[in-house]
Amino acid sequence: MSADGYATDTVTRLETNLDDLSPELTGATVERLLAAGALDVWLTPIQMKKNRPGVQLSVLCDDAHTAALTDLIFTETSAFGLRVEKITRLKLERRFETVATAFGDITIKLGLRRGRILQIAPEFQSCRAAAERAGAPLRTVFAAAASEAERRFGSTDGA
Amino acid sequence: MSADGYATDTVTRLETNLDDLSPELTGATVERLLAAGALDVWLTPIQMKKNRPGVQLSVLCDDAHTAALTDLIFTETSAFGLRVEKITRLKLERRFETVATAFGDITIKLGLRRGRILQIAPEFQSCRAAAERAGAPLRTVFAAAASEAERRFGSTDGA
Amino acid sequence: MSADGYATDTVTRLETNLDDLSPELTGATVERLLAAGALDVWLTPIQMKKNRPGVQLSVLCDDAHTAALTDLIFTETSAFGLRVEKITRLKLERRFETVATAFGDITIKLGLRRGRILQIAPEFQSCRAAAERAGAPLRTVFAAAASEAERRFGSTDGA
Amino acid sequence: MSADGYATDTVTRLETNLDDLSPELTGATVERLLAAGALDVWLTPIQMKKNRPGVQLSVLCDDAHTAALTDLIFTETSAFGLRVEKITRLKLERRFETVATAFGDITIKLGLRRGRILQIAPEFQSCRAAAERAGAPLRTVFAAAASEAERRFGSTDGA
């Protein structure tokens, strides 16, 4: 279950090239795929034949959601075909902590490998909620949370 | 041969990153690859080392065409290497129909799963030919064809 | 007030290149700018010095909103500077209509020049609401609305 | 008529952001705009609101073609508005020459400033025609033409 201290799993990547779907519908599809359980969804601008400014739709999902997300792509987009690949992932362990800031408590996501903290990231939704409550710029809240998280969880030994 | 009612096949994806080929030649290569039997060809803008605005060339092909298309890439582009991957595809069954419009008959491509119509797409070439004959905007012809195809083949039951 | 039958106005385009802002914050900024009255906001992927995958933020706004949006960009992004340009726009007149479909009434946006209909577009929000009510694919609702709108407002004379 | 030895002219740039047009139709529009006299047409992938993978359509044109191209954009695309800007251009003088190669005569486009050659470019169509006649790779023909053009017109004095 680990490669050099990382957790691993296997996920499926679904991909299709869209050259005849309105971007308006493509954007809505991204939201529906995420709502239906996709691990991640992203769009890559690609240049297709006949000067078409197409888009590659990529969806990462686990086994439990592959069938439903496949059906959703065929239903919500103009795809006649779909590429399916199994992909191995390396992952950090995740741990959530809370830090106190002038804007209230903010959730922090930590990424660890063998117990060592490699990632310290203020949670987006937590920062946005605090920014809205305080009427403060989102960046300011992020900076305050990151600063406090850095003080508590950050490396200070130059390594 | 089917996963959850979809047809499947296995194709090869050839990919290479180009950072020293004139876009003029890259564009011409796309056309030659399609003419030589590629199932699909597309370009992705990528950012390579040393500030180079490169491009990733991607080619999908079946077994019968892989060798010839490989040679063509090495001959027509500046590639010194090529990535080769086998990819599984899920596909809808295709059926072609014709609808009558004010601009003449237009070919419609249908995509089906277990006999149910999931995709209804006016054929590009058919619409373009009709638009040129009529001196009409291509969009107008598409809209007329899509409207008539929707009327004949579309779902009307809210599902 | 018109050039060849088009309405015209003058708007301001604000632009800045961001090479040191987290995409997470850039995305949130887009939403705040739209909420604060921007006419349009978009991001263009650009390649900046030192291999930085930057982004150009573009904002269109009218005179009444320029000062507030300018302040918002300096507050919410990492910008130290902002490019300001006056731009002339040509526009179609807009008219809203309603069409009946199997999924309920849908709003249609028409674009006119000298009274002639050039654009027929189902409204996104109206289609999405109907799709959610019916549990139908968004595309299916769009197609039904576009088909009915085409029947009522579309050109049928091949011109 | 010249700035530091360059020829100058003034052209119009028409731009619109498309978020509800099928890429298939966008690609066809590019070809129609070029056929109708546009000096240049290009598409830029942009990220629009609501996760829409839009495209910015840009058209350069001279005064004689601005009205017709404007109408074409409103007719062939889903645009409700169009940005119009006057742009000054600096240009090299153009001169065409012919060089003899193993693949036949090839046209060369030279770019000059105050009589000095700054650009030496084999003409794309001329190279492609020669490549098709000879059954040779387009790149090989370009290289041969560029090599001979370089020998005849290139700088050899390290400046």
Add this chain to the structure above:
Amino acid sequence: MSADGYATDTVTRLETNLDDLSPELTGATVERLLAAGALDVWLTPIQMKKNRPGVQLSVLCDDAHTAALTDLIFTETSAFGLRVEKITRLKLERRFETVATAFGDITIKLGLRRGRILQIAPEFQSCRAAAERAGAPLRTVFAAAASEAERRFGSTDGA
């Protein structure tokens, strides 16, 4: 000299579309333009005619450098023409400070409007030098510098 408390200046934007230059040479041109005094240089991937994956080169410069940079573009790229536009910029005042971190002193760039600090950015070169001295990840140094800068210069009043 100020609009709503911002400093302003006027710069020139030079732009050209490149469809026949090797990305390798485009990348080198970016570095030469910056070395020759450009205020900023960036590349935008664009889709040009005939399926060419072109690139738009954009250069911002002040009056003192416009002529030299223009010549450089015509010399180092394949451009036959160049678009020239005057652009107004709004700018924050800049002030540099130093903060002490576990990785040594780091330069901080502040952006101010009417004396109020809107931007707090660790200087890239200063962080990179410290990261190399310490053998630490660049991100860790940035986070430490940003944290300390935030503590000293940041807003703590939720506004």
Add this chain to the structure above:
Amino acid sequence: MSADGYATDTVTRLETNLDDLSPELTGATVERLLAAGALDVWLTPIQMKKNRPGVQLSVLCDDAHTAALTDLIFTETSAFGLRVEKITRLKLERRFETVATAFGDITIKLGLRRGRILQIAPEFQSCRAAAERAGAPLRTVFAAAASEAERRFGSTDGA
């Protein structure tokens, strides 16, 4: 070891989507990955959820470097996960030659299949060094080197 006359090898492609890392740090990571032994590193602009203009980081590496580069990605970027794929490559044999030009000797990289020369490419670093020595445009040096290399190694038989 060969497929149709090409050399082959197997490499690993590491990929992660970054939506919360400053482009400034992403750019620096590219350089560190190359310095640490990556075969190739590139960035693809992608559109992620919530309007985020993200970037996909791709790294090609051989087995000897996979572990170190994996660690580097988790240390230098904000990644919590990494996709790992084995990829087969087809490659040309490489041979280096030198050609004499008015700007001094330039290294040429040749790509061969079964002894036949398919690629002739002036080496970037060699051309740049010569251009700097001579104070000549890089393009001019490339053109001179390509011309001489074409004369010596190029196909002249129209095939």
